[in-house]
Amino acid sequence: DVGATLSSAEQFIEKNKKTLTRVIGSLVVVVGGIWAYYNWYLAPQERAAQEEMVSAIMAFEKDSLESALNGTGSWSGFLEVAEAYSGTRTGNLAHFYAGVAHLNLKQFEDAIRELDQFDPKDEIMRLFKLGAIADAFVAIGQPEDGLDSYRQAVSGSNNEFLTPFYLKKAGLTAEMVGAYSEAVDLFQRIADEFPDSKEGTDAFKYVERARSWE
Numbered sequence: 001d002v003g004a005t006l007s008s009a010e011q012f013i014e015k016n017k018k019t020l021t022r023v024i025g026s027l028v029v030v031v032g033g034i035w036a037y038y039n040w041y042l043a044p045q046e047r048a049a050q051e052e053m054v055s056a057i058m059a060f061e062k063d064s065l066e067s068a069l070n071g072t073g074s075w076s077g078f079l080e081v082a083e084a085y086s087g088t089r090t091g092n093l094a095h096f097y098a099g100v101a102h103l104n105l106k107q108f109e110d111a112i113r114e115l116d117q118f119d120p121k122d123e124i125m126r127l128f129k130l131g132a133i134a135d136a137f138v139a140i141g142q143p144e145d146g147l148d149s150y151r152q153a154v155s156g157s158n159n160e161f162l163t164p165f166y167l168k169k170a171g172l173t174a175e176m177v178g179a180y181s182e183a184v185d186l187f188q189r190i191a192d193e194f195p196d197s198k199e200g201t202d203a204f205k206y207v208e209r210a211r212s213w214e
Helices: 002-015 017-061 065-070 078-084 089-104 108-116 123-139 143-154 162-176 180-193 199-213
Strands: none
Touching: 017 065, 017 078, 017 089, 065 078, 065 089, 078 089, 089 108, 089 123, 108 123, 123 143, 123 162, 143 162, 162 180, 162 199, 180 199
């Protein structure tokens, strides 16, 4: 019964109270250390990273991509922020910005390297990351690797704008490498799941074209 259960619990605590005290004490130390790390070190680092990256974002938005990447004598670029604040969310985001800047500058290997280091925290950023990596692989003549990244991007994704966009890119890349059956499936998915999207308007045309090449 309940009384017996409580009595057993009390006996266990009494017999093991020294061990329990040590365990609880250790947990308090660990939790306290984590709290101190986040509040005394990481939070100030996060604020500093955000302040450092403001100018780089402004340069990026003005298409001053070299400056956005490398900074100037008075402010840091994405590459420096990513390295100096690697443990922060802003430092993580700097890798993404750097990757896209490299991509637009046609520095494709550098784009892949930076994007690989970016850890997306939501579905949209995951799509952007994998799609950009795929674009870079295709641009350097590695369409098989590009197709693999497109596959990862669209797998399990249902964003009404980005998913059909990358499905079409995946389908075109599949055609490029001769994977016509896969291309049919990719274009057909646009027609079935995203008929009202921009890509959905001519999806059947691409389905029929890929089928004719099978």
